[in-house]
Amino acid sequence: MKKLITLIVNKRAFEVAVEPNRTLAQVLREDLGFLGTKVGCGIGDCGACTVVVDGRPVNSCLVLAVQVNGSEITTIEGVSEGAELHPVQEAFVEYGAIQCGFCTSGMILSAKTLLDRNSNPSEPEIRAALSGNLCRCTGYQKIVEAVHAAAGMMKK
Amino acid sequence: MHLLPKFDYYEPRDIGEACKLLSQLKGSARIIAGGTDLLVNMKKGLLAPRSLVGIGKIPGISEIEPVNGGISIGAHLIIQKLVEFDLIRKKLSVLSRAASVLGSPLVRNRATIGGNIVNARPAADLPPPLIAMGARVRLKSRRQEREVPLDRFFRGPGETVIKPGEILTHIVIDALPPFTGGDYIKLMHRRSLEIAIVAVASRITLDGPDGVIRDGRIILSSVAPKAIRAVRAEKALIGERPSEGLFEHAGQIAATECTPIDDIRGGAGYRCSMVGVLTKRTLSGALREAKGQ
Numbered sequence: 001m002k003k004l005i006t007l008i009v010n011k012r013a014f015e016v017a018v019e020p021n022r023t024l025a026q027v028l029r030e031d032l033g034f035l036g037t038k039v040g041c042g043i044g045d046c047g048a049c050t051v052v053v054d055g056r057p058v059n060s061c062l063v064l065a066v067q068v069n070g071s072e073i074t075t076i077e078g079v080s081e082g083a084e085l086h087p088v089q090e091a092f093v094e095y096g097a098i099q100c101g102f103c104t105s106g107m108i109l110s111a112k113t114l115l116d117r118n119s120n121p122s123e124p125e126i127r128a129a130l131s132g133n134l135c136r137c138t139g140y141q142k143i144v145e146a147v148h149a150a151a152g153m154m155k156k
Numbered sequence: 157m158h159l160l161p162k163f164d165y166y167e168p169r170d171i172g173e174a175c176k177l178l179s180q181l182k183g184s185a186r187i188i189a190g191g192t193d194l195l196v197n198m199k200k201g202l203l204a205p206r207s208l209v210g211i212g213k214i215p216g217i218s219e220i221e222p223v224n225g226g227i228s229i230g231a232h233l234i235i236q237k238l239v240e241f242d243l244i245r246k247k248l249s250v251l252s253r254a255a256s257v258l259g260s261p262l263v264r265n266r267a268t269i270g271g272n273i274v275n276a277r278p279a280a281d282l283p284p285p286l287i288a289m290g291a292r293v294r295l296k297s298r299r300q301e302r303e304v305p306l307d308r309f310f311r312g313p314g315e316t317v318i319k320p321g322e323i324l325t326h327i328v329i330d331a332l333p334p335f336t337g338g339d340y341i342k343l344m345h346r347r348s349l350e351i352a353i354v355a356v357a358s359r360i361t362l363d364g365p366d367g368v369i370r371d372g373r374i375i376l377s378s379v380a381p382k383a384i385r386a387v388r389a390e391k392a393l394i395g396e397r398p399s400e401g402l403f404e405h406a407g408q409i410a411a412t413e414c415t416p417i418d419d420i421r422g423g424a425g426y427r428c429s430m431v432g433v434l435t436k437r438t439l440s441g442a443l444r445e446a447k448g449q
Contacts, residue, residue: 003165020165020208023195042158043196045349047262056236056265061158062195063266064188066165067210110261131348132260 005069009034010078018065025049025060028075036076036105040134047133050106051075057106057113059132076105079112087153088112088146097146099137106133111147115154123148158199164207170214171325175298179321181207187323189232190266192259193275217270217325220244225331231270231324235282236261238269248329249445250285250338250357257281257342260349270324273309276316279378283310284357285340286327287383288373294326295319303328307375310382333371335362337445339438343430345421352378353422354430356410358438360398360446369393374406374435379414379427386410389435403439407432 002017009032016031028034028051037060040048044059051060052074079086088111091097098104107130114121114129121129126147127140135143166185168174178185184206188194197203211217217230220241227247229238238244238255245252258264258272258281272282273293283306291306295318306327309316318324342355355378361371372393374386389410396402416427 001164019162021160021162023160043199044192044259044263047260050262053265056234057262058265059192059262062192062263064165064191064195064208064210066167067188067191067212128348129261132262 003066003069005066007032007065007068008070008072010074011072016065020064020066022065023061024051024053024063024065024068024073027065028060028073034075034077038102038105040102045134046103047106047110048103050109050133052109052113055113057110057132074109076108079108086112088115088150091146091150091153092143095142095146095149097138097143103133103135103137107135107143111143111150114147115151119155120151121147160195160198161201161204163205165210166207167210167213171217171296171323172298174209174211174214174323175296175321177209178323179298181209183320185209187211187274189268189271190234192263192267193271193277211323223328227329229269229327229329231273231326232268233270234265235259235267235269235272236264238282239264247332248285248289248338250288250340250359250442251282254281254285254340254342254355254357257344257347257350263349269327273306273327274316274318274324276310276312276314276382278313278381278383279352279355280383281340281342281352281355281377283383284355284375284377285338286329287375287385288338288340288357288359289329289332290373291327291329293324294328295322296325297322307385312381333361335365335367335446335448336360336371337442337447339441339445341434341438341441343434351421354378354416354427354434356431356434356438358435358442360393360439360442362398362443362446365447368395368397370395372406372439374410374439376410376414376431376435378421379416379431384414386413386431386435388413393439398439398443400436400440403436403443406439407435410435 038048040046186205218232338359344350411432
């Protein structure tokens with residue numbers, strides 16, 4: 001039986017009727033149209049589906065939508081301010097931290113959450129914070145450099 | 157793409173209601189906490205419960221509280237909070253350390269301490285340090301409440317003493333004696349999203365800053381159907397003055413107390429050897445902490 005739930009996605013409230021077996025990733029993509037959230041492995045190994053729920057990045061493929069009824073969710077679509085990119089997004093572009101782009105939404109959300117809590121992370125701290133997000137293109141070096149640069153940009 | 161089978165979803169508002177639901181639904185229901193294990197198993201078709209009972213909205217089971225010098229941890233507390241909370245980092249650093257190497261940051265933000273216990277995986281990260289520190293689990297059902305020492309909770313892979321209709325609500329750790337220290341080392345092929353090849357948790361209590369060992373515990377993980385205590389190695393420590401030689405000796409004994417299998421992560425012989433190494437290293441780490449260094 002469908003349940004009526006409220007999700008506050010990128011500061012906007014959505015009321016949606018969902019079957020209990022639908023994951024947050026499915027509801028975001030298929031019901032609400034937030035296609036920036038990617039689904040890779042579907043079992044919590046790759047991090048492509050990362051979204052921020054109540055301030056913490058999680059694998060949205062392993063969360064039931066009904067479990068986060070009433071929660072505040074940030075997807076990649078909620079990171080920029082209108083046309084203005086967030087410093088993490090800007091740095092990813094500038095440092096070539098994006099290749100195929102499939103991991104990028106998750107990478108940026110994990111990186112942004114790290115910088116919101118720790119404005120001056122060390123390289124091991126950056127690598128640890130991104131260790132649930134797999135990238136098969138970049139070899140990670142450029143991503144780590146981009147996060148480091150974003151930290152510098154955010155301090156200014 | 158992995159899709160979940162259909163199920164009914166219930167969201168009780170308190171433990172009483174949850175227990176009532178479980179007993180009404182008999183064996184067809186499973187509790188869902190973080191869901192990071194359960195949903196994977198359901199997506200892979202290994203489990204298909206007719207109903208899920210979400211316990212996320214139940215008050216009082218997601219907190220860390222000091223109790224008579226000890227600590228009570230709600231079963232629904234997410235693993236990441238064990239890494240973050242000062243009380244745990246200071247009083248139970250061995251538990252923080254084990255929590256920090258569980259899964260990935262994304263998993264730690266959903267997975268719960270209770271889930272890591274009740275799933276009873278032989279390589280679970282939190283049971284070894286919890287057993288080392290003498291943790292008990294509180295189980296509630298409609299009619300009664302009981303506490304079980306964690307080292308008597310597991311029966312085998314996926315098997316525990318929990319009865320149908322019971323819910324694990326809290327993990328309780330009594331005040332630790334002075335000059336107590338612990339350590340946990342997980343041997344892994346990579347640093348994240350990894351299951352232990354071998355893991356060892358040790359705990360030492362000295363009778364004074366430079367005294368003899370009054371109490372010692374060595375828990376071996378991923379080398380038996382469940383986390384086990386290296387009982388003979390523990391006995392070898394009691395009453396002895398700590399030294400590198402003693403810890404080496406304890407490691408050699410511990411290596412004979414495990415019964416690992418060969419699998420994709422490592423061979424049985426290698427695992428036994430590593431039990432010896434990690435036992436020695438964790439005892440040394442526990443000693444440093446017991447001395448306050």
